[in-house]
Amino acid sequence: MKILIATGIYPPDIGGPAHYAHSLKEALEGKGYEVAVVRYTIEKRLPTGIRHLVSLVKLLSASDEEQCIIALDTFSMGIPALAVAKFLNKRLVVRVGGDFLWEHYVERTRERITLPAFYRAMPELSRKERMIFRLTKLLLSSADEVVFSTAWQRDIFLDPYEIRRHRTSVIGNAFVRHFAPTNVSEKKFLWAGRAIFLKNVDALRNAFDRVRAKRPDVSLEISGAVPHHELMEKIGSAYAVIIPSLSEVSPNFALEAIACGKPVIVTAETGIAEQIADAALLIDPLDVDDIANKILLLLDDAEYARKAEAARTISIVHTYDEIADEFIEVCKKPL
Structure with a gap:
């Protein structure tokens, strides 16, 4: 054929x-x-x-x-x-x-x-x-x-x-496993994608402004579209990945982060919510407070350890x- x-x-x-x-x-x-x-x-x-x-x-x-x-x-x-x-x-x-x-x-x-x-x-x-x-x-x-x-x-x-x-x-x-650093000292969250309205980046920036008032050690990297190997390097050096889009059908960015053993914060309006729930925190994309609160929750060492372990052991192939x-x-x- x-x-x-x-x-x-x-x-x-x-x-x-x-x-x-x-x-x-x-x-x-x-x-x-x-x-x-x-x-x-x-x-x-x-x-x-x-x-x-x-x-x-x-x-x-x-x-x-x-x-x-x-x-x-x-x-x-x-x-x-x-x-x-x-x-x-x-x-x-x-x-x-x-x-x-x-x-x-x-x-x-x-x-x-x-x-x-x-x-x-x-x-x-x-x-x-x-x-x-x-x-x-x-x-x-x-x-x-x-x-x-x-x-x-x-x-x-x-x-x-x-x-x-x-x-x-x-x-x-x-969903293909990758190897990435597990001990990242910098609390850097990563967003990557096309700079279009539905990606909800303004709400993300507003949420991080609120988070930094309590946790000034936190940073946010916003990246445009980059070659796949470069994106994987960015994921590997990040503390976590965040995807606050109004909706995401099946975000490869989230799957690739989890494949690298990284926790994700992702919109609840997604088709993979149940699939990745153990390794993710789901957010209401229309609620800036909820986005900020989930960032703060993932900054808790115990919560981060739970989500990172789930990401490393999740049974998706x-x-x-x-x-x-x-x-x-x-x-x-x-x-």
Whole structure:
């Protein structure tokens, strides 16, 4: 079987989705499958619509012999991939990682609304957002299989996007053990990611201002997107990782911190809350006091020792080899 991966970003681009796409390709090839990748290049600088047309042409030219197309996002590559899959009668598997519609709405309005709340009572959308919603609904209701990284997001999406449950799968993100220093003297918390509104960094800064009034020895490092190896080095030198986002479906940053034996403070609005609960403190992202109080709690030596030990011994293992096997199973699933 030949597989085509359609992705918006891919190395040398940096970030979690690029690392995921590359690691999935390598794992599939390691199992003897022929894998081609179509990614954004000049499309990043083009307006919506034209960008999709360019991607469609690239996908058409690359899809001759491929039997399964795996689209690693919805709006950017998923829509062109759907058109190509229907035209050439190819199997289409769409992986839903985040939510472009909710992200676009939050960035435009600066409204502090969580992902579940957004879909419980969808607010008034702009014309572009209504288009995004309609096209995403068409994609997810038409794809042969929709893959989610958590059951939490699947349950949120099923009704609004009219997805048939029997055509969905859950393939969790990778969790691979790393070795990191266990004795870090500096009380430095680490945040890393894209500087967008839903990441809730202003609330994080406000919380740390309150914490420093009681604990002036505490510091916060805010890092933009960096290459994966550099991010792992930053995690290794940190006291803990903190993720106060309005919502996070399945934050690789949290999983990688725990894989390094580091405790995390993470939004309660996440699909991996139960999975990582022993090694994490969950916060209400809309409550600055709660964020500050959980930081202070993790600064307690006994609490930190408990969470760090849980992080070092947590029984999660999910390799890219296993992820590749799960995608192969989905690609071979009867229609």
